[in-house]
Amino acid sequence: MAIWILDTNQVSALLEGNNTIKSKLAEISPNDIAITVVTVQEIFNGWVCKINNTSESKDLVRLYTKLSITLDFFKAVSILNFDETASKIYEKLIHENRELNKKKLQKDLRIAAITLSVNGIMVTANKKDFSLIPGLVIEDWTDPSILYQ
Numbered sequence: 001m002a003i004w005i006l007d008t009n010q011v012s013a014l015l016e017g018n019n020t021i022k023s024k025l026a027e028i029s030p031n032d033i034a035i036t037v038v039t040v041q042e043i044f045n046g047w048v049c050k051i052n053n054t055s056e057s058k059d060l061v062r063l064y065t066k067l068s069i070t071l072d073f074f075k076a077v078s079i080l081n082f083d084e085t086a087s088k089i090y091e092k093l094i095h096e097n098r099e100l101n102k103k104k105l106q107k108d109l110r111i112a113a114i115t116l117s118v119n120g121i122m123v124t125a126n127k128k129d130f131s132l133i134p135g136l137v138i139e140d141w142t143d144p145s146i147l148y149q
Contacts, residue, residue, distance in 0.1 A: 003032050004139070005080065005115045007124035008039045008107075013142055015070055024141045034078040036114045038107050043070060080114050089113040093133060105129055112136050 006014070014021045025033065047067045051060070082090075090113035108126065112133045115122045124130050125142045 003034055003118055003120040004028060004123050005111070005118075005120040006033065006035050006039070006077075007111060007122060007126060007130075008042045009125045010123050010141055011035055011039055011043060011073070013125070015066075015073060018142060020143070021141045031078075034080050034118075034120070035074075036080050036111045037082055038110045038114070040074060040079060042107060080118060082110055082114055083117070085117040086110070086113040089116050097132070097134065099132065105132075109133070 010021060014025070047063070047070065051063050051067065090109055093109055093113060108129050112122060112130060114120075116133075116136060121137045121139055122130055123139050123141050125140050127138055127140060130136055130138050
């Protein structure tokens with residue numbers, strides 16, 4: 001049984017109401033869907049920046065409401081940790097693929113390492129970066145053409 005790991009861009013699109021992702025999720029058992037603790041970090045960091053931005057202070061009710069909806073989503077989905085197995089995969093990826101050792105790829109590599117550690121399928125719109133990672137299986141659920149496959 002496969003487990004699909006939603007990347008941060010897919011979770012963000014889902015929380016914004018992306019119908020393609022919603023339709024794809026409806027086809028899969030909730031037990032076969034997960035996100036990573038790295039995605040939680042990335043999304044949480046984004047909300048902290050928005051809420052603390054003084055230019056957004058007139059929109060606090062909307063921002064806190066969206067943060068609350070995001071927290072409800074986190075409570076409902078399986079969150080995979082960056083454990084020792086993922087850490088070893090992460091270190092191996094960096095050691096064996098020097099081109100992956102770029103600051104902009106660090107969080108993507110952590111998400112990929114977690115995905116590889118559970119033999120998961122990475123669901124992402126970021127095929128450019130994730131396709132650089134050896135052995136990682138990728139799907140993009142933001143592409144509406146997947147609904148007709």
